[in-house]
Amino acid sequence: MNVLNFVNAFFSDSAHWQGYDGIPARLGEHVRYTLEALALAAAIGLPVGLVTGHYGRGGNALSLVATAGRALPSFGLLVLMTTLLGFGMLPVMIPLVVLAVPPILVTTYEAMRSVDPSPVDAARGMGMHESRILFQVELPVALPLILSGLRSAAIQIVSTATIAAYVSLGGLGRYIVDGLYQRNYEKVVGGATLVAVLALVTLALFWAAARAAVSPGVRRS
Template structure:
């Protein structure tokens, strides 16, 4: 009996050799490349459009319909359609992933700006700030929690769906799923599913850490939960300093 039959694919040290072609680390690097490229393109498209819609209030139906369409769109079916148009390769997979990532980024950016307190915007206008200054210095900082939540949602969806790249002849963790099913090596399929899930959790934790760094504690609400160290609390039954006790 061979070593690969005795040892599950996920725990075989030979499959974790860095730099080796066909190893799990090489699949992870390729998978992250597809994910990062798709997210970067989606951000360049969706964030400016969401900022414009949220700031001006115009074309709000675009953001709403984009969110609904994103939830109903079958990614694998879209990839199959794009393959018939562009052939195998990176283009159909990348277009499908970008289309998948745009709706949550667009809708969260729009919703974040529309949720900004109008009193803060009016105060900025009263101070003589221009529209661009209001957008950059007031609305975007206050909308960051929702904007980043949309980015986190898009990242999770893309990293989980980037496995479709294997169906168009590309690499990534999807190779473990496709090749495992083709070869009836189900331990390879399980390894691919587990690594994708762990990778999604790690990406979400990193995004949460970035959100804590860039979002003001006052906006995120963390400042309200921090105990105050400047003013000690006084128990109702404890006499205040300098006050004579009764009797």
């Protein structure tokens, strides 16, 4: 009855590798939910964080928004949105985005604020336009920290997207919820393993992205 046996049994059952309830299908759904939620959250958090960070205003407001966002319980929000909006992707996207925006927003703001002001002043003195200062001077320096915000948002989404299964959506959470009601631990452990692996892959991807995208001059050890 140990966990490794469950994992082994789950992955060696060929029935788990095909069809609408197979691992490829469920993994695909999970990745899709994650990417969509992350893209939405980044579309909200990044511009707001970049601009407020650049001008150094609105820190208090951001802090409030972030606290409020973190305080909203994801699971409760999911059930509430399903009640209000019915089935579909939207009720799942809302809690995931609410979960992911605070880390992106706040880290981006912090990253922009932590940029050494002297090169910014120099750029300004050279007559650079504010938007060029933002994208060509501040952003490259702030990038490692910004990526770390995106990374923690992504990990949280991967882990939390499992609850979508409770409102009949797919994803890897399907195995966990179904396994719970069917008393099938093999499924639960298999699903959990897949989620954990997906989270680690996400970590690795962000590590690689940071290696590739961050200019060598600002790489932090």
